[in-house]
Every structure is written in structure tokens, then in C-alpha cells.
Amino acid sequence: MKFSDFVAVDAIRSDIESDTKQGVIREMAEALVEAGKIAPGELEGIVKAIMKREDLGSTGIGRGVAVPHTKHPSVDRLVGTVAVSRKGIEFESLDGEPVQLFFLLVSPPDRPGDHLRALENISRQLRDDGFCKRLKASQTPAEIEHLLEEADHHGFVS
Amino acid sequence: MSQETLSREVVVGNRQGLHARPADLLAREARKWQSRIELVGKSQRADGKSILELLTLAAEAGTRLVVEATGPDAQEAIEAIGGLFDRNFNEQMNGNDAPGETRR
Numbered sequence: 679m680k681f682s683d684f685v686a687v688d689a690i691r692s693d694i695e696s697d698t699k700q701g702v703i704r705e706m707a708e709a710l711v712e713a714g715k716i717a718p719g720e721l722e723g724i725v726k727a728i729m730k731r732e733d734l735g736s737t738g739i740g741r742g743v744a745v746p747h748t749k750h751p752s753v754d755r756l757v758g759t760v761a762v763s764r765k766g767i768e769f770e771s772l773d774g775e776p777v778q779l780f781f782l783l784v785s786p787p788d789r790p791g792d793h794l795r796a797l798e799n800i801s802r803q804l805r806d807d808g809f810c811k812r813l814k815a816s817q818t819p820a821e822i823e824h825l826l827e828e829a830d831h832h833g834f835v836s
Numbered sequence: 837m838s839q840e841t842l843s844r845e846v847v848v849g850n851r852q853g854l855h856a857r858p859a860d861l862l863a864r865e866a867r868k869w870q871s872r873i874e875l876v877g878k879s880q881r882a883d884g885k886s887i888l889e890l891l892t893l894a895a896e897a898g899t900r901l902v903v904e905a906t907g908p909d910a911q912e913a914i915e916a917i918g919g920l921f922d923r924n925f926n927e928q929m930n931g932n933d934a935p936g937e938t939r940r
Contacts, residue, residue, distance in 0.1 A: 735860050739887040745856060772863055772887060790852045791896055797856060798894035805888065 679795040681760075681803075681826040684783065688713035689759035690819040694780070699769055703728050703746050706761050706782040713759070716784060720752040724784060738771025742814065743804055745797060747783035756792045758783040760826070762816055778814045779804075803829045841906040843876075844914050846921035847898065854895035856887070858925035863887045865916050871907025873917065884917065 689709035696702045707725050710716045716724060727748035731737070738744040759782055766776030781800050785793045804810050809829060816822045848854050854862075866873040866884035873884030875893060882889035884903070895901060903921075905913040 801891035
């Protein structure tokens with residue numbers, strides 16, 4: 679799976695304002711509503727479901743990256759977006775690092791395979807330090823979009 | 837202080853596969869041991885102490901993996917990690933505690 683298969687480019691944000699876990703998740707979900715990827719009436723339910731998942735254990739996967747996610751019946755395909763926080767957010771990650779890079783995923787209830795392949799793509803690409811650093815340093819959504827495209831086409835991983 | 841590598845085959849039993857929560861549990865368990873712990877799939881291996889690396893395995897339900905442990909507490913580590921797979925990471929088989937869904 680590629681980034682372009684699930685990242686809604688109109689919902690990419692390069693400077694998240696919130697400094698709390700819930701605030702970041704809300705900003706990203708709102709961006710997906712604005713991009714027309716999730717219905718406005720589903721926003722609260724989706725934010726709540728993602729927070730409930732975080733209560734089971736942080737989705738901070740290390741290296742300053744988190745993948746907040748949920749399943750939700752209102753989407754018929756996997757949708758996601760990317761956001762960067764300049765200051766970094768305390769996310770209770772296993773390695774204790776504050777999180778600067780977020781990939782938020784909303785998937786249909788019966789597609790666990792797609793969800794796994796999106797996580798695989800994200801984690802495989804982010805193993806590359808250069809890619810990870812450049813994403814975190816992005817100044818505009820267009821820059822993030824360009825980096826994701828580059829990763830999709832060439833891969834940063836040798 | 838044996839440095840030989842011990843290994844054990846495991847099967848991903850939970851319906852959702854090795855997604856973020858089981859990967860988190862696995863990495864947390866692996867970090868309790870001094871030994872180097874790796875999960876070996878068909879075409880790649882992952883550091884058992886890194887959630888990010890474990891997710892690169894994209895191990896779906898039914899996938900066979902090999903747990904390898906090298907170090908002074910390899911035996912205990914293998915047993916602890918193997919136990920997580922044996923218990924399906926404490927997820928119910930019907931998958932109703934899948935991401936974002938309610939779990940008792």
C-alpha cells in the first residue's frame with residue numbers, strides 16, 4: 679500500500695496548533711471533514727472512538743511518530759491524513775519521545791488487512807531517518823505531500 | 837551467560853493481525869529482557885523491542901513467525917513472548933476489541 683492510497687492530501691496539516699493529544703486528534707479529524715472525507719455529523723463519534731482506542735494504550739510507535747486510529751462504519755474505505763506539530767506532543771510513547779509526526783487513520787470495520795498494510799507502509803518508510811526528519815521539518819502541507827509522493831515513487835528505504 | 841540464539845515458532849492468532857496494540861504489548865514485553873529479541877517473517881526480520889519495526893511485518897491473522905532471542909535471559913524472554921502469542925495478546929477471538937471498539 680502507498681501513502682497515496684489512503685492519505686487525503688487536502689487534509690494534510692504542517693503546523694498543528696494544539697498541545698494535547700485530544701486536541702491534535704480533533705484538529706486532524708476536522709481536517710478530514712473539511713476535505714470531505716468524513717461526514718460532519720460523524721466528527722464527534724470519530725474523535726471519541728479514537729480517544730477510546732488511545733485509552734487502551736498509546737499509539738505512539740516511537741521515533742516521534744504516532745498513529746491514532748479507529749474503525750468506523752461511516753467510511754467505506756480507509757481514509758487518513760498526516761500532521762506535523764512543531765513543538766511535539768506528550769503522547770506516552772514507549773520510548774518516551776514527544777510526538778511530532780501524526781498519521782491518523784479511519785478504516786471500515788471489516789478491513790483489518792488494509793489497516794495493517796497502511797501501518798506497514800508508514801512504519802517501513804519512517805524507518806528511514808532522513809525521511810522522518812524531513813517530514814518533521816516540513817513547513818507547508820505541499821511539502822509533506824511532495825515527500826509522501828517521493829516515498830511512494832522511489833522509496834527512501836534502500 | 838550463554839549467547840546462543842534460541843528460537844520458537846509462533847502464529848498470529850488474533851483476527852486483526854499484529855496491529856498497533858499487540859505490537860505495543862510485544863515491544864513492552866521484549867524491553868523487559870536483556871536479550872536481543874527479533875521476530876522473523878518470511879522475507880524480513882524486526883527488532884522485537886521496536887513497535888515501528890514490528891509493524892513493518894504486517895503480520896495478518898494466521899501468519900507464522902519465528903521469535904529469536906540471544907542473550908543471558910533468552911529462555912525466559914522466548915517463553916514470555918511466546919506466551920503473548922499463545923494468549924492472542926489477550927484479544928478475544930471474535931475481534932470485538934479491535935481498534936477503537938469497546939473492550940471489557
